[in-house]
Amino acid sequence: MERCDVLIVGLGPAGGAAALAAARAGLRVLAVERRQNIGRPVQCAEYVPLSLGAMAQRTGAEIQRVHGMRTVLPSGAETENAFPGLMIDRERFDAGLARAAQEAGAEVLTGCRFLGLDRENALAYCRDGGGEKTVAYRVLIAADGPASPVAAAIGLTRLDVVLARQIVVPLIKKMNWTEVFLSGDYPGGYAWLFPRGERANLGIGVERRAAGRLGELLRALHQRMSEEGRVGGTVLLRSGGAIPVGGPRPELVVGNVLFAGDAAGLTHPVTGAGIHPAVVSGELAGKAAVMRLSGREGALRDYAGEVRELFGASLARAVRRRREAQGPGDGAMRRSWVAFREYWEERTG
Numbered sequence: 260m261e262r263c264d265v266l267i268v269g270l271g272p273a274g275g276a277a278a279l280a281a282a283r284a285g286l287r288v289l290a291v292e293r294r295q296n297i298g299r300p301v302q303c304a305e306y307v308p309l310s311l312g313a314m315a316q317r318t319g320a321e322i323q324r325v326h327g328m329r330t331v332l333p334s335g336a337e338t339e340n341a342f343p344g345l346m347i348d349r350e351r352f353d354a355g356l357a358r359a360a361q362e363a364g365a366e367v368l369t370g371c372r373f374l375g376l377d378r379e380n381a382l383a384y385c386r387d388g389g390g391e392k393t394v395a396y397r398v399l400i401a402a403d404g405p406a407s408p409v410a411a412a413i414g415l416t417r418l419d420v421v422l423a424r425q426i427v428v429p430l431i432k433k434m435n436w437t438e439v440f441l442s443g444d445y446p447g448g449y450a451w452l453f454p455r456g457e458r459a460n461l462g463i464g465v466e467r468r469a470a471g472r473l474g475e476l477l478r479a480l481h482q483r484m485s486e487e488g489r490v491g492g493t494v495l496l497r498s499g500g501a502i503p504v505g506g507p508r509p510e511l512v513v514g515n516v517l518f519a520g521d522a523a524g525l526t527h528p529v530t531g532a533g534i535h536p537a538v539v540s541g542e543l544a545g546k547a548a549v550m551r552l553s554g555r556e557g558a559l560r561d562y563a564g565e566v567r568e569l570f571g572a573s574l575a576r577a578v579r580r581r582r583e584a585q586g587p588g589d590g591a592m593r594r595s596w597v598a599f600r601e602y603w604e605e606r607t608g
């Protein structure tokens with residue numbers, strides 16, 4: 260049996276940040292990641308706000324800067340907003356964070372899958388190439404993404420998600436902005452073209468009920484973009500994934516189990532931006548574990564409070580906008596997308 264102070268399940272940005280924070284404080288940290296290679300395959304459009312700039316630099320993940328976001332409405336009308344940020348290499352970002360955690364003393368096990376939990380005895384069951392292992396933990400941080408096997412093991416409800424598909428394509432005309440396409444064809448989601456130097460991420464996310472059409476929609480979008488001479492016709496890479504869109508899960512803490520990042524439902528339900536909240540909540544979860552294990556009784560409860568205070572209002576607004584009746588026209592889209600004044604206005608009466 261392995262023993263640790265803090266067991267971290269999943270080494271995306273939330274798990275990496277949690278492992279780093281807890282290991283830096285001297286705790287015995289074990290982080291398990293089911294993938295053999297941290298960060299690979301990349302399932303992300305790779306945009307982060309400038310606030311993650313220092314971390315992107317430290318991990319060698321910065322690819323290029325973007326100054327703004329262009330939004331294309333169903334009518335074809337375009338609008339541009341200042342949305343300064345960075346395009347990053349997600350694999351380098353996630354791997355760099357995990358490496359920093361290792362350097363701070365965390366033990367990292369890749370190719371190791373969390374299987375189940377005996378919460379009463381604070382035991383987790385995992386399996387890697389060497390077989391099954393039992394891990395005795397004092398605090399467990401679930402940073403295991405939108406499907407959160409830890410949440411499932413506890414019996415918590417599954418998070419509502421949007422499903423996405425993405426291709427990496429050659430970028431013919433360089434861009435220093437991100438581009439978003441709103442359309443009735445993309446219910447509950449949108450399409451994007453995000454630059455990465457000489458390549459671009461081209462993707463679409465939609466509600467589950469429309470997911471069967473994702474392949475066809477993405478092919479049509481790719482064809483249109485290549486006919487317009489903006490991207491090349493070759494597909495360099497394919498990926499996809501799920502994006503939580505229902506807001507924070509009601510239980511951010513269950514006993515001595517904390518949820519962070521996508522596992523906690525912290526991704527923005529309208530934009531799908533989840534790297535920043537994953538890093539912030541991961542770090543807070545790591546620090547909460549440190550405080551709890553140094554004797555502060557309410558530290559884990561305080562974690563839930565801090566997360567809600569930081570992200571609650573913005574996530575609640577985004578959830579409301581998604582729920583409101585939507586239509587295919589520009590007007591309805593303006594109310595449901597962050598680039599427009601209508602999104603931020605509260606209607607009275």
Ligand SMILES: Cc1cc2nc3c(=O)[nH]c(=O)nc-3n(C[C@H](O)[C@H](O)[C@H](O)COP(=O)(O)OP(=O)(O)OC[C@H]3O[C@@H](n4cnc5c(N)ncnc54)[C@H](O)[C@@H]3O)c2cc1C
Pocket residue numbers: 268269270271272273274291292293294298302303304305306307371372373374402403404405408423424425462499500501502519520521522526531532533534535537
């Ligand atoms: C197509 C797409 C595009 C996106 N684009 C952006 C974007 O441009 N900007 C942005 O900010 N956000 C974007 N997001 C969202 C962003 O990727 C997530 O919010 C972010 O990855 C959340 O980080 P996390 O650490 O919480 O979870 P994850 O990154 O999902 O990490 C969870 C980790 O847990 C591991 N794991 C799962 N189950 C187990 C298990 N049983 N045992 C061990 N390990 C396990 C997984 O392998 C994974 O490595 C996008 C998402 C998708 C799907």
